Amino acid sequence: KAGVTQTPRYLIKTRGQQVTLSCSPISGHRSVSWYQQTPGQGLQFLFEYFSETQRNKGNFPGRFSGRQFSNSRSEMNVSTLELGDSALYLCASSLLTGTGILPYGYTFGSGTRLTVV
Amino acid sequence: KNEVEQSPQNLTAQEGEFITINCSYSVGISALHWLQQHPGGGIVSLFMLSSGKKKHGRLIATINIQEKHSSLHITASHPRDSAVYICAVITGNQFYFGTGTSLTVIP
Numbered sequence: 001k002a003g004v005t006q007t008p009r010y011l012i013k014t015r016g017q018q019v020t021l022s023c024s025p026i027s028g029h030r031s032v033s034w035y036q037q038t039p040g041q042g043l044q045f046l047f048e049y050f051s052e053t054q055r056n057k058g059n060f061p062g063r064f065s066g067r068q069f070s071n072s073r074s075e076m077n078v079s080t081l082e083l084g085d086s087a088l089y090l091c092a093s094s095l096l097t098g099t100g101i102l103p104y105g106y107t108f109g110s111g112t113r114l115t116v117v
Numbered sequence: 118k119n120e121v122e123q124s125p126q127n128l129t130a131q132e133g134e135f136i137t138i139n140c141s142y143s144v145g146i147s148a149l150h151w152l153q154q155h156p157g158g159g160i161v162s163l164f165m166l167s168s169g170k171k172k173h174g175r176l177i178a179t180i181n182i183q184e185k186h187s188s189l190h191i192t193a194s195h196p197r198d199s200a201v202y203i204c205a206v207i208t209g210n211q212f213y214f215g216t217g218t219s220l221t222v223i224p
Contacts, residue, residue, distance in 0.1 A: 043203060043214040088158050108160035
């Protein structure tokens with residue numbers, strides 16, 4: 001079966017622009033969570049969606065937003081990009097939400113590497 | 118202040134060696150995860166633990182809730198085990214990631 005698909009794989013944007021990243025979960029998975037990974041901060045949780053509702057949110061400014069569609073595909077948007085937003089953005093999908101932000105039985109996508117110049 | 122501390126930060130081993138990576142945390146948790154990240158970014162979930170010990174192939178993960186400590190062991194290490202291993206803990210709706218242990222296994 002197809003894994004978690006993230007598009008695009010690579011992206012270069014200019015400061016001040018906005019960007020939208022996409023995540024298509026494994027078929028049947030209803031939970032999608034997003035993470036930011038940078039060399040300095042490591043992995044950090046952004047938010048989690050289940051059945052089109054945001055269930056958990058990390059400590060990121062309001063410039064970071066997301067949504068989930070009825071087919072469970074999710075998008076995250078970053079507005080007014082800053083140089084510090086350059087990172088690998090990962091999403092993960094799961095059949096169940098579990099009791100935490102990383103539910104059991106989750107699968108990660110390969111990520112979108114965003115570079116802000 | 119880091120809620121999750123991993124050690125060592127970097128580890129080089131000869132093929133066949135027994136490897137241990139440690140994770141200590143300072144918060145009460147509902148679960149702990151071990152993740153593996155290969156060059157290029159892909160992350161694989163290895164284990165989720167809330168108590169005791171789990172084994173999958175050559176990988177063993179243990180957790181001691183009282184001591185707030187978990188270990189990931191790799192028996193008979195192989196070059197394909199070379200990756201970054203990340204510990205993550207979940208407490209309520211918050212979670213914390215360790216900074217990772219970079220493992221290189223030399224043939």
